[in-house]
Amino acid sequence: MTGMGRVAVLGYLSIDTIATPAGIHRDVPGGAALYAALGARAAGADVRLHACAGEDFAPHWLAALARCGVDVDGVEHRVGPTRRARLAHGDDGRRASPHHAEALWWERTAALAPTIPAAFEADVVVMAPMPMASFAPALDAARRSAVRAVADTSEAFAYREGDALLARLGELDVFAPSREETRVLLPDLDDDEAAAALAARGCAVLQKRGAEGALAIEGDARTRLPAPATTPIDPTGAGDATVGALAGYLAAGIAFVDAARRALEVGAGTVTQPGPAALGLAWRDAQGDA
Numbered sequence: 001m002t003g004m005g006r007v008a009v010l011g012y013l014s015i016d017t018i019a020t021p022a023g024i025h026r027d028v029p030g031g032a033a034l035y036a037a038l039g040a041r042a043a044g045a046d047v048r049l050h051a052c053a054g055e056d057f058a059p060h061w062l063a064a065l066a067r068c069g070v071d072v073d074g075v076e077h078r079v080g081p082t083r084r085a086r087l088a089h090g091d092d093g094r095r096a097s098p099h100h101a102e103a104l105w106w107e108r109t110a111a112l113a114p115t116i117p118a119a120f121e122a123d124v125v126v127m128a129p130m131p132m133a134s135f136a137p138a139l140d141a142a143r144r145s146a147v148r149a150v151a152d153t154s155e156a157f158a159y160r161e162g163d164a165l166l167a168r169l170g171e172l173d174v175f176a177p178s179r180e181e182t183r184v185l186l187p188d189l190d191d192d193e194a195a196a197a198l199a200a201r202g203c204a205v206l207q208k209r210g211a212e213g214a215l216a217i218e219g220d221a222r223t224r225l226p227a228p229a230t231t232p233i234d235p236t237g238a239g240d241a242t243v244g245a246l247a248g249y250l251a252a253g254i255a256f257v258d259a260a261r262r263a264l265e266v267g268a269g270t271v272t273q274p275g276p277a278a279l280g281l282a283w284r285d286a287q288g289d290a
């Protein structure tokens with residue numbers, strides 16, 4: 001019925017400063033690709049990470065990822081700094097991502113674009129949020145390799161290139177944006193309608209709704225998935241870990257809605273500790289960097 005599947009994760013790494021009501025955490029390794037890779041591992045998959053690290057991405061972070069079972073041989077080293085994000089999470093679940101307004105963030109997004117392999121050796125590829133300049137060739141490569149594609153986006157990319165993204169949704173197996181991103185893509189529709197309109201383009205949709213769970217749509221079937229009970233400490237990466245876990249369960253042969261339900265458990269677990277700690281990434285080194 002199910003066995004270990006192979007997941008390739010393509011996207012970006014980051015070095016995060018995370019402000020929560022309980023305190024601030026600096027120099028936390030992150031990025032959607034890192035959280036998705038760990039989420040896929042949590043789902044039991046064999047995971048290969050395709051991303052670029054800047055000169056400031058600590059080697060011991062990659063070693064820690066490898067200890068988590070993530071194949072980091074596909075992580076390339078590039079000159080200059082890694083992307084950095086300052087993530088502020090409010091008590092009410094609102095979040096601010098001021099880094100998207102910075103020219104440097106966009107410059108590093110271009111400089112650290114992941115190398116697209118000629119073919120993916122995987123059952124499922126996760127396309128973490130990325131500009132269309134990477135998304136388009138990545139989807140081409142997934143289709144050439146007959147690998148299922150699960151993609152996410154971010155509000156910043158949805159604002160800039162929404163129409164180009166919409167035009168390729170039908171080639172995905174699953175599109176898994178947050179509710180906020182679907183509002184950017186289809187501003188005239190309510191959340192349920194937007195998710196249905198996205199699915200009508202020919203992919204399954206998992207519309208992530210934070211503490212309210214998610215809406216899963218496959219064909220004409222809509223399933224409301226409640227968020228599992230959890231104790232939220234830091235929501236950073238929950239959506240990305242959910243998408244990675246979804247890919248992991250799909251790769252193991254589990255059907256979409258069941259895979260999505262299980263993936264939300266991984267997302268709910270992710271929020272219980274700062275950064276990627278709940279996913280098993282012990283990133284602080286012996287010298288005690290915080």
Ligand SMILES: Nc1ncnc2c1ncn2[C@@H]1O[C@H](COP(=O)(O)OP(=O)(O)OP(=O)(O)O)[C@@H](O)[C@H]1O
Nearest residue numbers: 178208209210211213227232237238239240264267
């Ligand atoms: N406060 C919370 N309580 C319970 N579950 C949560 C909470 N936050 C996130 N989750 C779980 O994780 C899943 C994904 O989180 P969310 O909807 O916030 O994704 P996202 O908007 O893509 O987030 P991000 O991109 O910031 O990681 C949710 O569907 C839910 O199952």
Ligand SMILES: [Mg+2]
Nearest residue numbers: 153178239240
């Ligand atoms: Mg997200």
